[in-house]
Amino acid sequence: MVPxxxxxxxxxxxxxxxxxxxxxxxxxIIVATLPLFLVLPIKDYVEQIGNYPxxxxxxxxxxxxxxxLSDRMAHGHKTARSATLKDALLIGVAQSVATLPGLSxxxxxxxxxxxxxxxxxxxxxxxxxxSLPAVLGATILKAVDVVQEWGVDLSLLPKYLLGxxxxxxxxxxxxxxxxxxxxxxxFGAFAYYCWGAGALFLVLxxxxxxxxxxx
Numbered sequence: 770m771v772p773x774x775x776x777x778x779x780x781x782x783x784x785x786x787x788x789x790x791x792x793x794x795x796x797x798i799i800v801a802t803l804p805l806f807l808v809l810p811i812k813d814y815v816e817q818i819g820n821y822p823x824x825x826x827x828x829x830x831x832x833x834x835x836x837x838l839s840d841r842m843a844h845g846h847k848t849a850r851s852a853t854l855k856d857a858l859l860i861g862v863a864q865s866v867a868t869l870p871g872l873s874x875x876x877x878x879x880x881x882x883x884x885x886x887x888x889x890x891x892x893x894x895x896x897x898x899x900s901l902p903a904v905l906g907a908t909i910l911k912a913v914d915v916v917q918e919w920g921v922d923l924s925l926l927p928k929y930l931l932g933x934x935x936x937x938x939x940x941x942x943x944x945x946x947x948x949x950x951x952x953x954x955x956f957g958a959f960a961y962y963c964w965g966a967g968a969l970f971l972v973l974x975x976x977x978x979x980x981x982x983x984x
């Protein structure tokens with residue numbers, strides 16, 4: 770059964786007088802964020818998968834396959850003016866699945882966007898924009914857990930701020946690199962890294978090798 774708000778939003782997006790692209794984009798981001806709420810009840814179980822190196826390695830191999838196939842998809846033409854709520858919802862589902870350890874969030878959402886017919890540059894832009902509420906929400910949840918368990922050490926605040934600054938700079942240049950590779954149809958180049966790392970760590974985990982010293 771389709772919720773009433775979905776029908777109202779769809780009619781608003783499709784009405785004869787076009788909704789401004791900026792407003793459409795905000796609505797698309799909101800819809801793309803909704804599937805993440807389905808992950809919240811099972812968040813702890815999803816995080817526990819990270820304790821199984823073999824499982825994470827297999828998921829990393831899957832990431833490689835997603836990236837490899839993304840370059841072989843037809844070039845779409847949808848932008849903020851023409852993308853639909855259904856497109857946003859499907860990309861949001863890809864983002865929620867990418868909460869699995871080892872599965873690239875940006876790779877999954879960009880690939881899903883291109884599969885939905887989004888223009889390659891817009892797919893990268895939309896993936897970045899929809900990550901903002903997702904990352905902010907995840908950060909808040911993790912911060913609450915840390916504060917409840919360990920408290921807050923204000924003496925470490927400068928280090929936290931410095932780390933955030935470095936992360937912002939690296940993220941800025943990383944987005945530029947992803948945008949460039951996607952536009953040139955070479956986004957799948959990251960697949961070989963994922964396959965190599967996934968295969969290596971899968972072999973190491975199955976043979977019992979660990980980088981963590983015994984207690």
